[in-house]
Amino acid sequence: MKKISILLAALVITGVSYGAQLELKGGFEPWREGNNSSSSFDQGGSLGAELLFNAENSPFDYGIGMEWKSEFSGGENNVLAETKSNAFPVYLTGKYGIGEDLFYLVGRAGWAMYDTSESIDGFYGAVGVGKQFAHITVEALYESMDLSGSSHMYSGDRANLASIKFxxxxxxxxRDVISREKEEALKAEYEKQQAEEAAKIAAENKAKEEAAALETENIAKENERTEILKKYNNVIVADGYSMDKNEPMNVNQEFLENIASDLSEESGTLTVRAYTDNTGSEAANLRISKKRADKAAEAIREGINNENIEVISEGLGETNFLTDNSTLDKRKTNRRIEVNFIAK
Incomplete structure (x- = not known):
């Protein structure tokens, strides 16, 4: 048993060292027979363990294993019948999968040892088929053990067995680990692509929303600007001048207070035009209108404080009457300052 213990320890150490799969096995042997006689042994059972390594790129598993087979008894005219030995096969094994995990082929080759006599130790071999269900395996094997000793490799004196093993x-x-890692990597890559696509769509939607919001804001600003500019389209900022005077009776204070902020971001030309009534000579009216326009333009220019707006003045005299000059009040209405802004 000492050598069996050593072999078992070697199996475990090897498996731990190389990360192999450990398979514990048990089964029964309904048919046992010695080939050199017609005698059949009593039915028996087996317990064992295998350490299996996996080929990465093919459905092939390989490894080492050992078994304990219960006592061979009941036979006649056979060395085992006389010794009634327990057998301990130690072997190399290979398993090759057929189809999509449909079943696998099993092969074993090794050495069978007997607990009653080392002189009958000999070659051990087995072939068969198996099926795996998750972590559970079922195998049907035909096994053969040489009984001629180490000096006769696979002689005619053998024990043959049919066995079912679980x-x-x-x-x-x-392979499952590699497959899972590949699947996880593909899943991670897919999730990454999905996340990137979602982020891209979100960014595009955000950009569209920002563009729409900006367009709405620009439209609102443009509408606001249009409304503001309407305020400076031929607007009367002063009127009610007395004859030959430069000080108006009425001044549009709201205009003067808001012009700086309303036109702070504008550029263009603001024209200040002065008109008179038809009292007096045409030349005199032209001169006084020019003085009134210049004075108003200077005040407006200082109030705007915007270098992008050019303020010009025009004295147009007795032109462009708003009403006839039949009364004093009507004449004062015609004596006025109008401002017109044209944006670039």
């Missing part, structure tokens, strides 16, 4: 695997198959 196993449970511990640990993950490397």
């Amino acid at each position: 196993g449970y695997k511990f640990g993950e198959n490397k």
Whole structure:
């Protein structure tokens, strides 16, 4: 049993060192027979363990294993019938998957040892098929053990067996790990692409919303600007001048107070025009209108304080009457200052 313990320890150490799958196995052997006679042994059972390594790019598992087979008894004319030995096969194994996990082929090759006599230790081999269900395996094997000793490799003196084995695997198959890692990587890449696409769509939607908001804001500003500019379209800012005087009776204070802020971001030309009634000579009226226009223009220019707006003055005299000059009040109405702003 000492060498069996050493082999078992070697199996465990190897598995731990290399991350192999450990499969514990148990089964029964309904048919046992010695090939050199017609005698059949009593039915028996087996317990064992395998350490399996996985090929990464093919459905092939390989590894090492060992079994304990219950005592061979009941046979005749056979060395095992005389010794009634327990058998301990130690072997290399390979398993090759067929189809999409439909079933797999099993092969074993190794050495069978017997607890009653080392002289009958000999070659051990097995072939069969198996099926895996998650971590559980079921295998049907034909097994053969040489009984001629180490000096006769696979002689005619053998024990043949048919066995059914059940196993449970511990640990993950490397192909499954690689497949899962690939699947996780693909999933992560897909989620990353989805996140990037969602972020792209969100950014596009945000840009559209910002553009729409900006357009709405620009339209509102333009409408506001249009309304403001209407206020400076031929607006009367002063009237009611006395004859030959430069001081008006009525002044549009709101105009003077708001012009600086209303036109702070504008550029263009603001024309200050002065008109008179028809009292007096045409030349005199032209001169007084020019003086009134210049004075008003200077006051407006100082109030605006915007270099982008050019303020010019025009004295137009007795032209463009708003009403006839039949009364004093009507004449004062015609004596006025009008402002007109044209934006660039």
